[in-house]
Amino acid sequence: MSSKKIQPVMVFADEDGNIYDHPDLLMLVRRGRELTLPRPDELIPLPEGSDLYLLPGRHALGLDPQTGKAEALEERAVAAFVCPSYTLSATAAYLKDEGSPNLPLFAYGAVGFANDRFWVAATQVDKDRRQVFTQVAPERITKGAQDLLRRYPENRLIGHLARCALTFCCPAAKNLALGRFEAPLPTSKACNARCYGCISHQPLESGFPASQNRIDFRPKAREIVEIMHLHSKRAKNPVLSFGQGCEGEPLTEASLLTEAVAIFRSEGGRGTVNINTNASLPDTIPDLAKAGLDSIRVSMNSARETVYNSYYRPHGYTFADVCRTIATAREHELFISINYLFFPGINDTESELAALTDLVTQTRPNYIQMRNLSLDPELYLGCVGEPTESSMGLGNFMKRLKKACPWINYGYFNPYLEGRSPLLWT
Numbered sequence: 372m373s374s375k376k377i378q379p380v381m382v383f384a385d386e387d388g389n390i391y392d393h394p395d396l397l398m399l400v401r402r403g404r405e406l407t408l409p410r411p412d413e414l415i416p417l418p419e420g421s422d423l424y425l426l427p428g429r430h431a432l433g434l435d436p437q438t439g440k441a442e443a444l445e446e447r448a449v450a451a452f453v454c455p456s457y458t459l460s461a462t463a464a465y466l467k468d469e470g471s472p473n474l475p476l477f478a479y480g481a482v483g484f485a486n487d488r489f490w491v492a493a494t495q496v497d498k499d500r501r502q503v504f505t506q507v508a509p510e511r512i513t514k515g516a517q518d519l520l521r522r523y524p525e526n527r528l529i530g531h532l533a534r535c536a537l538t539f540c541c542p543a544a545k546n547l548a549l550g551r552f553e554a555p556l557p558t559s560k561a562c563n564a565r566c567y568g569c570i571s572h573q574p575l576e577s578g579f580p581a582s583q584n585r586i587d588f589r590p591k592a593r594e595i596v597e598i599m600h601l602h603s604k605r606a607k608n609p610v611l612s613f614g615q616g617c618e619g620e621p622l623t624e625a626s627l628l629t630e631a632v633a634i635f636r637s638e639g640g641r642g643t644v645n646i647n648t649n650a651s652l653p654d655t656i657p658d659l660a661k662a663g664l665d666s667i668r669v670s671m672n673s674a675r676e677t678v679y680n681s682y683y684r685p686h687g688y689t690f691a692d693v694c695r696t697i698a699t700a701r702e703h704e705l706f707i708s709i710n711y712l713f714f715p716g717i718n719d720t721e722s723e724l725a726a727l728t729d730l731v732t733q734t735r736p737n738y739i740q741m742r743n744l745s746l747d748p749e750l751y752l753g754c755v756g757e758p759t760e761s762s763m764g765l766g767n768f769m770k771r772l773k774k775a776c777p778w779i780n781y782g783y784f785n786p787y788l789e790g791r792s793p794l795l796w797t
């Protein structure tokens with residue numbers, strides 16, 4: 372049955388974690404401060420590989436179809452953390468108790484129930500299956516990681532990544548252990564930004580932990596190159612990526628990266644060499660490109676400088692530097708992705724669309740990775756400021772941007788490049 376005829380009821384949970392669907396009250400969704408029924412075209416069945424979270428100190432909120440009023444229950448609210456390659460168009464609706472704890476670093480999607488299944492407000496933006504492990508026996512990952520440790524006992528970076536695969540279940544580290552898709556190459560202990568939602572460093576006062584331990588050593592170029600050769604020989608379409616969740620900003624180690632990439636290429640290394648970055652240091656790009664870098668992914672929560680600064684809290688660089696990095700990457704013919712941290716109600720607004728259209732038109736990136744900004748919604752609205760405009764919805768936002776910038780493609784992951792053309796999953 373198409374989602375157009377679906378009107379899910381709200382779900383709620385008891386203190387033991389049992390989830391129930393309400394007999395009458397309807398599912399509500401949130402975009403910024405707007406509380407509405409879900410748009411018919413934004414509902415999809417909860418994707419395989421997604422998780423459901425119970426929200427501490429937050430009460431489930433639903434709509435009474437008789438009165439048209441929102442009703443809060445005593446019971447707990449539930450949110451969906453959708454699996455990678457899906458972008459949320461609305462966040463969970465709930466009533467928060469004064470003094471309840473900050474939520475950890477996830478994206479909290481709106482979820483409801485109908486026709487014996489859960490429904491979420493989200494869109495699939497990529498068919499790439501690199502972070503789907505449902506068909507992979509966990510033993511294969513364990514064996515793969517242990518093999519790497521046995522074969523490369525001296526390589527500290529392999530030691531770090533094998534632990535990430537076995538302990539933190541990091542999808543990129545698991546793919547290295549399996550010898551498929553995209554391999555991680557973390558290198559930097561430091562960062563020149565202080566993102567509110569940084570997953571590798573959180574000040575104590577934030578009230579929630581970083582979800583990954585930041586790397587605590589500086590790898591040698593040879594240790595990096597060893598992993599690059601190992602993965603590019605095993606993976607069908609290898610992507611080798613600097614800039615991972617377990618490190619600071621890789622451009623702060625630009626000379627090390629340039630050295631490693633140059634050695635890798637000089638030894639016949641094949642594959643897409645990519646850097647995920649906050650794009651703060653434009654002058655490092657020419658050497659990296661000459662050394663053999665293929666693509667760059669630039670992270671931002673907004674194309675509006677004030678909204679960007681509120682979240683990234685840059686140290687020693689400006690939004691203009693970020694734009695100059697993209698333009699420099701364009702000059703050096705790198706494949707450019709924007710890692711766009713989307714938050715419903717903040718990004719799908721007229722002023723954001725205008726700012727992003729401007730930035731994309733001037734700097735001409737190739738690809739926009741539509742990611743979910745993973746932070747407690749209250750904290751994020753507190754950090755970037757209350758929205759003052761209504762939201763047009765994710766679907767409209769993507770359509771209108773594509774209309775204004777027809778050369779861009781949308782996705783979720785760093786594509787493998789054949790020459791300079793992305794190999795996209797269709």
Ligand code: SF4
Nearest residue numbers: 562564566569619649
């Ligand atoms: S740029 Fe990355 S490492 Fe730096 S603060 Fe932001 S999320 Fe953390």
